[in-house]
Amino acid sequence: MPDANVRIPEEAKDRLAAIAAAEGLSLRAYLARLAETLLTPAERAERAEKARAALTEWNGYAPTAAEEQDLDSELDRRLARVSGQ
Numbered sequence: 001m002p003d004a005n006v007r008i009p010e011e012a013k014d015r016l017a018a019i020a021a022a023e024g025l026s027l028r029a030y031l032a033r034l035a036e037t038l039l040t041p042a043e044r045a046e047r048a049e050k051a052r053a054a055l056t057e058w059n060g061y062a063p064t065a066a067e068e069q070d071l072d073s074e075l076d077r078r079l080a081r082v083s084g085q
Helices: 010-022 027-037 041-059 065-083
Strands: none
Touching (some): 010 027
């Protein structure tokens, strides 16, 4: 497989290299593993839809769009509070 060159700030490269080294990996191996484990937006949406379907089947949970928005807003508020933002 051919390699790709990615331009990032030197500080970011150094940080990623240090994280990789702490895990016993090269920067290349660490980034490859990271790419394999992160979900794309489409994959996240697919998982969310599967979770919604499972909850609906399991207990009838089927929030409206407005309820989802309210729950998302509440989660954002709580996350902001605990992260000090």
